[in-house]
Amino acid sequence: MIESSVNHEKLSDGLLAWYDVHARDLPWRVPPAQSRDGVRPDPYLIWMSEVMLQQTTVAAVKDYFARFTARWPRVEDLAAAEDGDVMGEWAGLGYYARARNLLKCARVVTAEHAGRFPSDHAALLKLPGIGPYTASALSAIAFDRHETVLDGNVERVMARLYDIHTPLPAAKPELMARAAALTPPERCGDYAQAVMDLGATICTPKSPACGICPWRGPCAARARGTAAQLPKKTPKKPKPLRLGVVYIGRRSDGAYLMERRPDTGLLGGMLGWPGAVWGDEFIEAPPIKADWRALSEEARHTFTHFHLRLAVRVADLPMAQAPDEMQFIAPHAFRASDLPTVMRKAFDLALGARKE
DNA sequence: TAAACGTGGAA
């Protein structure tokens, strides 16, 4: 039994020693040298980074993190923000429920916790947008609590270290038990970040760099040559194709006819172009009677669970009131960067067509 | 338990 020969204490020590030298330099991180001196990060910044990092790469998060923290430096500032401003600032980052819950959470922390994030797992778990992983990460990283983080990185590292072939997500309880058994009682925040750094930089999904891994000695998958095929995952369902039509109307004063999407469902809370629901066929549903012109090119976009072909219609509109549930956005208030990516793609096509 | 929920970069 390989696992019974593993000395847990030395494993975490080895990883922490590696982290002391190889910790990634991240905008929200307190480097290990300072952390060892007892310096703690701002819980607000750790929370912000963790929510942004859910299912999202560090590279994609960096600029958003900089803009959010510059615009709203404290949780009270964010709590006082307009909903539309927060959604617009989040545009392009995806999973927009995160932005809605971010704002809800900021308001709860401000109003019910005096602007201080709770430090314990159970209290954090009650806050909007904070699930088991984020509660552990925030508790460990911001407050140095003894919590075990189990994200995609840790799942992969544990599956390989112990050569676990049970497919995800069924393997999660076993992976969590393994991860918890390795978590040391000291330097909890550094350790949590160290395991994730290891997964992000060495124990990567494809072609892991086992030769330079601090855990190459005890790693069961490396010994058996199975590392690259772990963790196993249950096969994904194919994505169906959906069709849609959007209408980009520009009034003579330059204002665009738009709608704020409902808070639930796809792109919830985001600005978008009017149109019927997307489905098996193109449904023409012009929001206003006008001389709508069909663009020759479609916008193509892939969401988590379907592909989309989006036809675009454009028209010059006369001065008029917006229909119910819609609004004209004046030129000075319109920013293409406030749009979710699929809507921005349609807008870019319309802009290109207008110049022709 | 499974499905819904975005996006961009890498291979």
Place this chain on the structure above:
DNA sequence: TTTCCAAGTTT
């Protein structure tokens, strides 16, 4: 071009 995947949560 297509598939995979990234510091998951909610319903």
